[in-house]
Amino acid sequence: MTMSGRTYAVLLSGALLWCGAIVAAPVLAHSSPAFSSIIYHFFQPVCHQIDARCFHIDGAPFAVCFRCSSVYFAFLLSLLLYPLFRSLDSEVMPSRLWLLAAVLPMIVDVGLDVATIHLSTTVTRVATGCAFGLVLPWVICPAAMTGVQELVSSTRLRSQKGSVDA
Amino acid sequence: MPEKPNKLMPALYGGLIIGVISGVPGLSLVNCCCCAGVLFGGMMAVFFYQKDLMPDMGPLTSADTLQLGALAGVFGALVGTVFHVVVMLAFGDVSNAMLMEFMSNFRDKMPPGTWEEMEGKLAANTLTAAALFIQLISSLVLDAVFGLLGGLIGYAIWKPKPQVINMNPPPPPMPQ
Numbered sequence: 549m550t551m552s553g554r555t556y557a558v559l560l561s562g563a564l565l566w567c568g569a570i571v572a573a574p575v576l577a578h579s580s581p582a583f584s585s586i587i588y589h590f591f592q593p594v595c596h597q598i599d600a601r602c603f604h605i606d607g608a609p610f611a612v613c614f615r616c617s618s619v620y621f622a623f624l625l626s627l628l629l630y631p632l633f634r635s636l637d638s639e640v641m642p643s644r645l646w647l648l649a650a651v652l653p654m655i656v657d658v659g660l661d662v663a664t665i666h667l668s669t670t671v672t673r674v675a676t677g678c679a680f681g682l683v684l685p686w687v688i689c690p691a692a693m694t695g696v697q698e699l700v701s702s703t704r705l706r707s708q709k710g711s712v713d714a
Numbered sequence: 715m716p717e718k719p720n721k722l723m724p725a726l727y728g729g730l731i732i733g734v735i736s737g738v739p740g741l742s743l744v745n746c747c748c749c750a751g752v753l754f755g756g757m758m759a760v761f762f763y764q765k766d767l768m769p770d771m772g773p774l775t776s777a778d779t780l781q782l783g784a785l786a787g788v789f790g791a792l793v794g795t796v797f798h799v800v801v802m803l804a805f806g807d808v809s810n811a812m813l814m815e816f817m818s819n820f821r822d823k824m825p826p827g828t829w830e831e832m833e834g835k836l837a838a839n840t841l842t843a844a845a846l847f848i849q850l851i852s853s854l855v856l857d858a859v860f861g862l863l864g865g866l867i868g869y870a871i872w873k874p875k876p877q878v879i880n881m882n883p884p885p886p887p888m889p890q
Contacts, residue, residue, distance in 0.1 A: 562859075593736075593856055596746040616748050644871055658747060691866040691873075695776030702777070 551700060552636040552693040559685075559692060563624045570617060574608035587611055601673070615654070615673040622681025630685050641690045642683070650683035718778070719766040725782050728759025728864075729789020732857060736790065737797020739805075749860040755790050756783035756864020757871065764872045773874040776866065783865020784858050791853035799846065 549557070573587040588611055591597065595612040602609035603617055610617050634640070654676040660666040732755030735741050744751040759782040764774045 590852060593745060593852065594749050594860075596743075619748050641870055641873070647867070647870055654747075687870045688863065688866045691776040691779065691869045695780040695866070695869075698775055698777035699780065 550636070551697050555693045555696045556631065556636050556689070559689065560627055563620070563627050567620050567624050570611045570620060571605070573611035574605040577608035578606065584608075601670075613673070614670055615677040618674045618677025619681040619684075622678040623684050624681075626682045626685040627689070630689055634686075634689075636689075636693060639690050639694050642686050646683055647687055650680045654680050716768070716771050718771050719763065721763060721778065721782055721785065724759050724762035724766065725785035726789055727762045728755045728757075728782065728786030728861070729793055731755040731758050732786060732790025732861065733793025733797055736794035736853070736857070737801065739801060749856065752787060752790060752857050752860040753864035753867060756786050756861040757868035759783060759786035759861075760865055760868030760872055774869065774872060776869050776873075779865040779869035780862060781865075783862040783868070785861075786865070787858035787861020788854060790861060791850065791857040794853055794857070795846070795850045798849070 569587050570591070573584050573591070576584040576587070588597065591611040595616045597609070597611070598613060599609050601613045601615075603614065604610070612620070657666075657668050657672050657676045661668040732752050735744055735751030735755065742751070744754075760774070760779045763778065763782055767774060
């Protein structure tokens with residue numbers, strides 16, 4: 549497997565584990581409450597976990613809210629689709645405007661909600677979260693794959709130079 | 715070609731930003747938006763690094779931003795934990811009090827019993843060595859990952875523009 553393939557596999561495994569844990573928390577809430585509690589505690593620093601703003605399974609909330617869940621699951625979906633549309637070795641990144649277009653609706657939605665000008669709804673939270681999550685892999689994947697490739701190459705060069713000097 | 719600048723100081727600046735946002739009560743609510751504060755710190759580490767880069771040092775690479783983001787996350791976790799301890803010792807559980815005040819806006823939208831459950835959970839949060847150790851480990855993992863992602867987003871924003879190669883044909887030789 550190429551270095552890009554390995555980097556993609558690590559990214560995908562991480563995303564699957566992360567999203568899996570979000571869903572595992574409510575699924576295990578009745579059968580294994582101690583383990584479920586650990587998962588809820590783990591996600592506490594990254595989300596407010598307000599019950600009324602979370603998806604539910606069997607009466608128990610996801611480990612993160614509507615918006616966060618939408619970001620993470622959209623990220624996972626986009627990551628799964630990435631190799632179908634772009635080579636893993638491609639260094640092409642979308643324009644910064646795409647990143648701005650993806651994050652701006654979420655900033656506006658949160659900002660207006662906090663300022664109590666416009667109250668966010670489930671639809672706006674999910675939609676803005678999905679928009680951000682769908683674009684992120686197209687920005688992160690090329691940068692991550694070239695970055696890891698460069699790090700590995702420079703590490704190998706340094707170790708070869710070290711053995712030659714010795 | 716002169717060597718690229720040291721990554722330690724820009725990563726430290728980014729880590730300070732992460733630590734302050736994570737540790738200061740009220741401000742830490744920013745991290746409820748998918749660790750926006752940590753992502754921001756990772757991005758700022760890249761911003762400070764690319765400001766130190768001279769044109770003859772070579773361009774900003776994604777490898778640089780991976781290292782900067784991850785380092786900023788680690789520093790941020792350490793600084794944030796120190797801030798949290800100092801605030802808890804000096805002012806008590808201000809962070810949870812502010813969180814409860816924020817959550818009280820949504821109390822009527824919560825299912826019955828949820829508010830009381832939250833009050834109980836937050837009251838049980840005490841500053842013990844074990845809780846602090848668990849928080850530090852959890853912060854190191856989360857902040858390093860999200861700091862790294864922030865670094866990659868920073869690369870997307872501040873990556874060098876591709877150089878335009880002049881494709882015009884050379885002028886014809888002057889007649890003798």
